Amino acid sequence: MSDLREVAITSDSSGQLWNACVWDPFVGTTLMTYKGGVSNSHCLSFIGRDFLISGDAVKPLLHVWALNRQEQIQVRMVCPGKVGALAISPDGSYCVCGIEEKLHVWQVATGRLMAVIPRHFQRVTCIRFTDDTTHFASASEDGSVIIWPLCKVVSMTQDIFRSISDSAEPRYTFSDHSLAVTNIFIGKGGMRARLVTASLDGTSKIYDLASGIMLLSVVFDVGLTCVTMTIAESRVFLGTIEGKIHPLCLHTPPRSLDYHLTETEKQNVFSEHTKSITCLSVSVDSSMLLSGSLDEQVIIWDVPSMQCLRKLQHKGSITNAFFAIVPMNVFSNNLKPSLVLSSFKRRSDTENEESYCINVLNSERILCDKKSENKESLKYLAGQVLQLKSQVKSLVGANLELYRGLIADVWDGHDDDEPDPSFESTQEVGVHKKRKIKHKKKRNLET
Structure with a gap:
């Protein structure tokens, strides 16, 4: 309710x-x-x-x-x-x-x-x-x-x-x-x-x-x-x-x-x-x-x-x-009082008292003003930022190591492969034919 x-x-x-x-x-x-x-x-x-x-x-x-x-x-x-x-x-x-x-x-x-x-x-x-x-x-x-x-x-x-x-x-x-x-x-x-x-x-x-x-x-x-x-x-x-x-x-x-x-x-x-x-x-x-x-x-x-x-x-x-x-x-089944209740005294004994204590129930920090609270919150946020930066730096280093390892594996795989001689000869014949055709067209244009 x-x-x-x-x-x-x-x-x-x-x-x-x-x-x-x-x-x-x-x-x-x-x-x-x-x-x-x-x-x-x-x-x-x-x-x-x-x-x-x-x-x-x-x-x-x-x-x-x-x-x-x-x-x-x-x-x-x-x-x-x-x-x-x-x-x-x-x-x-x-x-x-x-x-x-x-x-x-x-x-x-x-x-x-x-x-x-x-x-x-x-x-x-x-x-x-x-x-x-x-x-x-x-x-x-x-x-x-x-x-x-x-x-x-x-x-x-x-x-x-x-x-x-x-x-x-x-x-x-x-x-x-x-x-x-x-x-x-x-x-x-x-x-x-x-x-x-x-x-x-x-x-x-x-x-x-x-x-x-x-x-x-x-x-x-x-x-x-x-x-x-x-x-x-x-x-x-x-x-x-x-x-x-x-x-x-x-x-x-x-x-x-x-x-x-x-x-x-x-x-x-x-x-x-x-x-x-x-x-x-x-x-x-x-x-x-x-x-x-x-x-x-x-x-x-x-x-x-x-x-x-x-x-x-x-x-x-x-x-x-x-x-x-x-x-x-x-x-409420479980009452959590926010006030302290003490038995009332019948007479005032202030002349014989040296000190007295006031009991309070307060979850807030009542002895800390807003300015100091803001400073503490800023310090906490600054610490969190530094921690996040260090985590980002470590992650960047790990990613760089992974990238370098993958590149090395790729180049090692290309070095191990042997060239195909039939493929190379076919390439050379094709290039020679293209050069002869180009030279012939050039002579016809001159005549």
């Missing part, structure tokens, strides 16, 4: 059948299940293309699976507290967890706790990375959304073995919501993308990450629980506590900074769920919408017609549901 196939990943609060499940959204069949524990909301993510990680809903644990195995790997992940939000950087290098009001940043390869950031005043609800891994955003029940530069959070500017949790400063701090921010979504384009929020105060705000300016604030009559956006960033989908999903077109002018829905827009909703919406996700081609709810159902919608395509029944309320491009390792 190729990596171009899109699947749906879900988890529920019961954990009776499995912790997480991989579904075929076009058929509704189960492709893979992962067992053990129960995933908390906003706490399920891939680590690169090799592992799946989730934060437990009850215990201060992280569950990790190899993508091709149902059982958890033998790496114990104990956290300082119950994980309320989790995000993995797109390159699989860093893990950011929200534990109560603090952010914990781990390095995946070493398990080293890089920073603990106590910037929020209430529980962290959601964490999202930009697609270029340079920044991540954290939302909290205190109504704030903070944008963090990853390099400043994990770097150690004064002392290489000094924790920087006190000196890490955010890029932006958005405090425009009056109640808890329940979900955030970041589009494509790194720090030139848009960030969309959903809050229990009934508003959704859109920010430009490049400038930090709020572009739009959409006002609803009910509290919002989750948000997602199409890949072209032309439509936004917002889930409410009433179980309805509101589509919002961003191409409809004109608008002021604060926008209130019209009566027509209030009636134009996806309505099949009976309880609060917990998860929303849009497929890559923006043709399907995936929604999860407290009513124990995951529904796949057709976006253009707003019709329900199929329902995926679960045993508990939905905690995580999202579309993903399936990695080939899910269906």
